[in-house]
Amino acid sequence: KQSCYILAIESSCDDTACAILKNDKVLANVITNQKIHEQYGGVVPELASRAHQSNIVPAVDTALKKAGIKKSDLSAIAFTRGPGLMGSLLVGTSFAKSLAQGLDIPLIEVHHMQGHILAHFIETGNPKPTFPFLGLTISGGHTQIVKVTDYHNMEVLGTTQDDAIGEAFDKTGKILGLGYPAGPQLDKLAQKGNPYRFDFPIPKAPDLNYSFSGFKTAVLYFIQKETKNNPDFIAQNLEDICASVQHTLIEILFKKVEKAVKKTGIKQVAMGGGVSANSGIRKRLLSYQDKGWTVFIPPFEFTTDNAAMIGISAYFKYLEKDFASFDVTASPRIAM
Ligand code: KG4
Ligand code: ZN
Numbered sequence: 001k002q003s004c005y006i007l008a009i010e011s012s013c014d015d016t017a018c019a020i021l022k023n024d025k026v027l028a029n030v031i032t033n034q035k036i037h038e039q040y041g042g043v044v045p046e047l048a049s050r051a052h053q054s055n056i057v058p059a060v061d062t063a064l065k066k067a068g069i070k071k072s073d074l075s076a077i078a079f080t081r082g083p084g085l086m087g088s089l090l091v092g093t094s095f096a097k098s099l100a101q102g103l104d105i106p107l108i109e110v111h112h113m114q115g116h117i118l119a120h121f122i123e124t125g126n127p128k129p130t131f132p133f134l135g136l137t138i139s140g141g142h143t144q145i146v147k148v149t150d151y152h153n154m155e156v157l158g159t160t161q162d163d164a165i166g167e168a169f170d171k172t173g174k175i176l177g178l179g180y181p182a183g184p185q186l187d188k189l190a191q192k193g194n195p196y197r198f199d200f201p202i203p204k205a206p207d208l209n210y211s212f213s214g215f216k217t218a219v220l221y222f223i224q225k226e227t228k229n230n231p232d233f234i235a236q237n238l239e240d241i242c243a244s245v246q247h248t249l250i251e252i253l254f255k256k257v258e259k260a261v262k263k264t265g266i267k268q269v270a271m272g273g274g275v276s277a278n279s280g281i282r283k284r285l286l287s288y289q290d291k292g293w294t295v296f297i298p299p300f301e302f303t304t305d306n307a308a309m310i311g312i313s314a315y316f317k318y319l320e321k322d323f324a325s326f327d328v329t330a331s332p333r334i335a336m
Contacts, residue, residue: 003022003023004022004023004075004076004315004318005020005021005022005027005067005069005073005074005075006020006021006074006075006076006077006078006108006311006314006315006318007019007020007060007063007064007074007076007077007078007099007311008020008021008077008078008079008110008307008308008310008311008314009056009060009077009078009079009080009092009095009096009307009310010079010080010092010112010115010305010306010307010309010310011052011056011079011080011084011088011089011091011092012080012082012083012084012085012088012089012092012112012305013043013048013084013085013088013141013305014033014034014037014043014048014051014088015031015032015033015034015304015305015306016031016032016034016051016052016055016056016059017029017030017031017032017059017305017306017307017310018030018056018059018060018062018063018307019063019306019307019308019310019311020063020064020066020067020069020074020311021122021308021311021312021315022067023123023315024121024122024123024312024315025122025123026122026123026302026308026311027066027067027068027069028062028063028064028065028066028067029063029301029302029306029307029308030059030062030063030066030307031059031301031304031305031306031307032055032058032059034047034048034051034055036051037180038179038180041174041180042180043085045085045086045087045088046087048085048087048088049085049087049088049090049091052088052091052092053091056091056092056095057095060095060099071099071103072103074103074105075105075106075318076100076105076106076107076108076314076318076323077096077097077099077100077103077105077106077107077108078096078107078108078109078110078310078311078313078314078317079092079093079095079096079097079107079108079109079110079310080092080110080111080112080115080310081093081109081110081111081324081328081330081331081334082111082112082330082331082332082333082334083111083112083113083331083332083333083334084112084141084332085332086330086332089330089331089332090330092330093328093329093330097326097328100326101326106318106321106323106324107323107324107325107326107328108314108317108318108322108323108324109324109328110310110313110314110317111313111334111336112310113137113142113144113146113154113336114154114313114336115309115310115312115313116135116137116139116142116272116273116303116309117135117137117146117148117154117270117272118151118309118312118313118316119272119298119302119303119306119308119309119312120135120270120272120296120298121151121312121316122298122302122308122309122312124298124299124302126296126298126299127296128296129148129268129270129294129296130268131148131149131150132147132148132149132264132266132268133148133266133268133269133270133296134146134147134148134157134257134260134261134264134266134268134269134270135147135148135154135270135271135272136257136269136270136271136272136276136285137271137272137273138164138165138166138253138271138272138273138274138275138276138281139164139165139166139273139274139275139304139305140164140166140167140170140181140183140274140275141164141166142159142160142164142273143159143160143164143165143210143212143253144156144158144159144160145157145158145159145208145256145257145260146336147264147266148270151313151316152316152317152320152322154336155336156336157208157260157263157264158207158208158209158210158256158260159209159210160209160210160211160212161205161209161210161211162211162212162213163212163213163216164212165210165212165249165252165253165275166181166183166273166274166275167212168212168215168216168249169181169182169183169186169187169246169249169275169278170182170183171216172186172215172216172219172245173185173186175216175219175220175223176223176234176238176241176242177234183274183275183277183278184277186242186245186246187242187246187277187278187279187280189238189239189242189243190239190242190243190245190246190247190279190280191243191279191280192239192243193238193239193240193241193242193243193244194239194240194243194244195243195244195246195247195280196244196247197237197240197241197243197244198222198240198241198244199244200215200218200219200222200244200245200248201214201215201218201248202215202248202251202252202255203215203252205256207259208256208259208260208263209256210252210253210256212249212252215248215249215252219245223241246278246280247280250280250281250284253281254284254285257269261293267292267293267294268293268294268295268296269285269288269293269294269295269296270295270296270298271285271295271296271297271303272298272302272303272309273303273304274303274304274305276297276303277300277303277304282297285297
């Protein structure tokens with residue numbers, strides 16, 4: 001079997017990413033983070049597209065250099081078609097098309113969420129899930145439980161009806177005065193606090209779906225009430241508040257994961273997305289191994305938004321000659 005080299009582009013949100021894979025092995029995984037959004041406390045779409053436009057060619061050049069290959073060695077170009085921000089997706093889509101056409105090689109479209117799930121199949125030496133398994137994708141943009149039947153067929157069993165879990169971390173962190181993104185800082189503080197000190201409500205959501213906006217509001221009202229009586233309430237209790245917030249978010253998350261395992265009878269859970277870096281969430285997922293679950297957590301570089309996950313997804317399409325047409329368009333709300 002001949003080796004194939006795939007160059008993959010991911011530009012769905014605020015990271016400009018380019019990866020090169022030789023079959024299922026990653027030769028280069030380049031990510032250019034956009035610092036510009038920090039001062040706004042969130043991603044500004046217009047600024048994201050502009051930054052992608054200036055970052056994309058340098059990211060591709062760096063990836064080629066790291067991989068030690070030439071453009072003429074490439075077998076196919078892959079890109080994220082959606083979901084994501086339209087202006088951001090347009091940059092990656094147009095760039096990928098031009099490069100594929102210039103090199104006269106196939107173009108492969110990838111669904112961003114499928115990428116997060118198939119990241120588990122990047123060759124790292126770690127064990128890989130077998131089909132069927134449940135994918136749990138948790139980040140600043142998504143919260144999904146997905147039934148994965150094979151490399152190409154996935155069914156969303158549950159998703160958030162409002163905020164993503166990463167937003168719940170970031171928005172409650174902001175209420176507590178933490179900088180953006182607040183998730184990692186909240187996690188650090190939580191590790192030193194008492195998770196049972198304060199009680200926050202678990203929002204209701206049907207079946208395997210999630211809701212986080214009510215949680216954020218409950219924290220806000222709680223903080224407003226307490227600081228009225230004691231202006232130093234946050235400073236005096238920060239670690240316990242963070243621990244209690246994190247504990248509640250973990251409860252909300254895993255209640256539905258447990259339900260999904262029960263409903264499907266599938267006991268393999270593969271977690272991905274930036275929020276899977278959370279120490280409490282990792283610990284909780286690993287604890288289910290005692291109940292007979294098999295769990296998977298990919299290396300961090302393949303779990304936050306990255307292009308290697310787009311490359312591995314494209315590899316499985318390449319094997320089936322599942323190529324995109326050159327009139328394909330970016331698709332911000334594409335279904336899975
Ligand atoms: O996957 P990601 O890098 O980008 C997307 O949103 O797609 O995820 C970023 C999110 C942010 O909301 C960030 O606060 C959260 O992941 N995050 C964490 C931790 N590390 C990153 N949330 C809680 N605990 C962490 N340790
Ligand atoms: Zn993502």
